[in-house]
Amino acid sequence: MGDLLDDQARFIAVLQKGPSVFPEGLFADAPERALLGLKAHANTISHARLVALEETYPRTREHLGEAAFNALSRDFIERAEVRPRKLMQLGEGLADFLADRVHDVAAVDLARVEWAWLQSYHAAEAEPLQLADLAALDEDGLLDLGLALHPAARLIRTQTPLGPLMPELAECAAPHMRFLLITRPAYEVLLHPLDAISADLLRQTHFPAPMRNLLAQAIERAGEAEALPAIFALISAGALVRSQG
Known part of the structure; x- marks a missing residue:
């Protein structure tokens, strides 16, 4: 040999x-x-x-x-x-x-x-967290819910606006949007323009982390009114999974 x-x-x-x-x-x-x-x-x-x-x-x-x-x-x-x-x-x-x-x-x-x-x-397959999964949790269960990044999630910050860069995103990407989240919650790779709030949550959160940490960071950056929509955007895109730890 x-x-x-x-x-x-x-x-x-x-x-x-x-x-x-x-x-x-x-x-x-x-x-x-x-x-x-x-x-x-x-x-x-x-x-x-x-x-x-x-x-x-x-x-x-x-x-x-x-x-x-x-x-x-x-x-x-x-x-x-x-x-x-x-x-x-x-x-x-x-x-x-x-x-x-x-x-x-x-x-x-x-x-x-x-x-x-x-x-x-x-990337490896994993069952993404869904908004429907949150409905079965009480307040303590929701705040203690462990979160991790989906293995397929990738976040790109572009130097050019997303609309002109990728025409298929022109309608859903505001002119100033320069963050692109790439996920594969099932069998298809999906592209999601993200605002700076949701993108910052992904970039600055040390995963795995409980939901309470993610929520606290979102409130600190965007205020209570915008915190949950920013987190829901990540969940809807398939970027998060339940952490095993």
């Missing part, structure tokens, strides 16, 4: 770094013929990785344009920290890479949203 792992490592090294690390003794044919085969294999892998990146970031690609996105993608997948990644993790950090390479905050925002969408899609 050790020899097999060593051979695999040598094979991968030559695909990533080229002929300078050609694995002597690994192939039966002459090095020249082996390198031809490895080159074809490497091109196939490189193409597959570029396609995977395109499929991870379709809106970012559309926004930047095919040629620009392809050129940036080629530079990105050749970064030392990106080369060893499997396809599922390949696109991590593209938004930060774009922030350093392009003067286009909308492209950076779209990349952050699309990566968060993918992470939400692949």
Whole structure:
């Protein structure tokens, strides 16, 4: 087993770094013929990785344009920290890479949203807390109810307004809204524009936490009139679950 792992490592090294690390003794044919085969294999892998990146970031690609996105993608997948990644993790950090390479905050925002969408899609399943669950609790039971974030919940703060960034949200996103909550309470990933109050509750609450803590923070930030609507917005979106602790 050790020899097999060593051979695999040598094979991968030559695909990533080229002929300078050609694995002597690994192939039966002459090095020249082996390198031809490895080159074809490497091109196939490189193409597959570029396609995977395109499929991870379709809106970012559309926004930047095919040629620009392809050129940036080629530079990105050749970064030392990106080369060893499997396809599922390949696109991590593209938004930060774009922030350093392009003067286009909308492209950076779209990349952050699309990566968060993918992470939400692949997150663990959990039964989300529902507003109907609160109806069966008395006051003490409600205040003592333990809360945790749903594994699929992701909160993104964008630099650009959500309406122009994502046209399907234009009707429900006020012009100033720049917080996007991504959830997957069942089988579908959902997008929820959030106001600053609800977003702050998610960002600043140390979960797991009892409902009384969340309510106290909401009242402190928004007053009693706005506290419960802010919490209900999170519950309705499927962002919270009962904590097990």
